[in-house]
Amino acid sequence: MTTTVRQPGATARLKPTFDGAALAAELDQVRRHAWQRQRVYGDQIGQASKVDWTCLALRSPGGDGDRTDPGGPGPVDFADTPWLERTPQAREVLRSIPAPLRAVRYMALGPGTHSHLHFDTKYGPSWGVARLHVPITTNPDALLHLDGEEHCWQPGEFWFGDFSRNHQVGNDGTEPRVHLVIDCLVVPELAEIFPDSWREFLLEGGAVLNRPATPLPGSPKEWECAFEVPETFTDWEEEDGAFLDPAVPRRRATVHAEEDHLLLTYEGAAPVRLIHLEDGEFRYAGWSEERTVQLHCAGGEVVLRSRVGSTVRTLTLPMLHHLR
Known part of the structure; x- marks a missing residue:
């Protein structure tokens, strides 16, 4: 990968911080619905995860509330699902993000569950995409290993992670670890919620900055x-x-x-x-x-x-x- 500006790191603590208790109370309401296993996306929706890694989509391609994949190039763009109407605290989080939103999912990693070491192709600012996390429920034994560093992000915190780098998640606790995972396009305004140390990378050549959509000229x-x-x-x-x-x-x-x-x-x-x-x-x-x-x-x-x-x-x- 060639860029003119070096990325400051694999993670960044973002602004602001959210009400973790309110997000957890809201989560209890939608957890009464049976969530489905996470799926990957290539040219089409892939197979369901073989481990206890489940999702509930708040935004998805076409606004389909049953999709658990992150989406990708296709015949429809991203839209809100019916679940977003039922989660006002999550809507407040999304309103704080100054960028066009793609997939937004609650993602639950069950007790005793571990992913394999992997990377998400082209899911980083260098390709115009950012993946943001707001932890809602966690425990000291629910860990993210990203680019050689160990993390245990706390409820209500707001984080960016470059998941185009090698990473692995595991939950050795007794309760599910649930994060609100938000994919968005990188635009200049997104730099406002990043630390100042990221400003040069995001705005001066390290990231692909997406232009807004405009009406199609003519018929x-x-x-x-x-x-x-x-x-x-x-x-x-x-x-x-x-x-x-x-x-x-x-x-x-x-x-x-x-x-x-x-x-x-x-x-x-x-x-x-x-x-x-x-x-x-x-x-x-x-x-x-x-x-x-x-x-x-x-x-x-x-x-x-x-x-x-x-x-x-x-x-x-x-x-x-x-x-x-």
């Missing part, structure tokens, strides 16, 4: 087109810049209108909704500006970009045809 039909892309570009977990290799096989991509928005469909893959940024450049719904597609319909070109911090990799390709 969606005017943007319909087809082109070929390196197949590695269709894999949002691909190694940074792998799509630039001229030896990588290509697959057909089609942009077509659906009501008031655009869907990008790669050959053999599920469609992804496009979110317009500016000048015909789009990110994927459910993802950050780590990956964008820019359509120059008048010029008959498509520009593919991937980003890591201030590093931008670009590939310009011809359109096969403009479908208008």
Whole structure:
């Protein structure tokens, strides 16, 4: 990973602190509902966790209250689930975050449960994403090991963790350890809740800063087109810049209108909704500006970009045809 500014560390204590007792009382209400095992997300929803690691979604792709995965590029963006209406204390936490929210989940690690050592691909500011934690219930034997350091965050505290680094969680206590886990896009305003020591990294080249969505100029039909892309570009977990290799096989991509928005469909893959940024450049719904597609319909070109911090990799390709 190449960035121009060094990240200050793997974790940061954030501002403010919340009422842990009030959050715990609210948690008791929704714990009466049977939570489901956490699932991963790749090109689609993956298998359920084999250990006692359960979730309740307050925000999810499409606002589906039964989804326990963190989501990713897909045909719908993130929305509140019905559970968020029932958790006013959690809503207060979310209102304090000056950034667009992605998945928000209560995550419960059962007694005697341990994860394997792993990392969450591209879940860090260098790719435009931040994962925040507010512990609600914990115990001294519920520990997070992140990037070689041990943590036991306390109820009501507010933390950032770079979970793109190696980490493992375990609970050797007798009660579940429950955190409110919040994924958000990195924007300049997010630096306000980080320590001052993070300001340079977040604002001056270490992080991908996401631009706000803007209305699509003209009719969606005017943007319909087809082109070929390196197949590695269709894999949002691909190694940074792998799509630039001229030896990588290509697959057909089609942009077509659906009501008031655009869907990008790669050959053999599920469609992804496009979110317009500016000048015909789009990110994927459910993802950050780590990956964008820019359509120059008048010029008959498509520009593919991937980003890591201030590093931008670009590939310009011809359109096969403009479908208008």
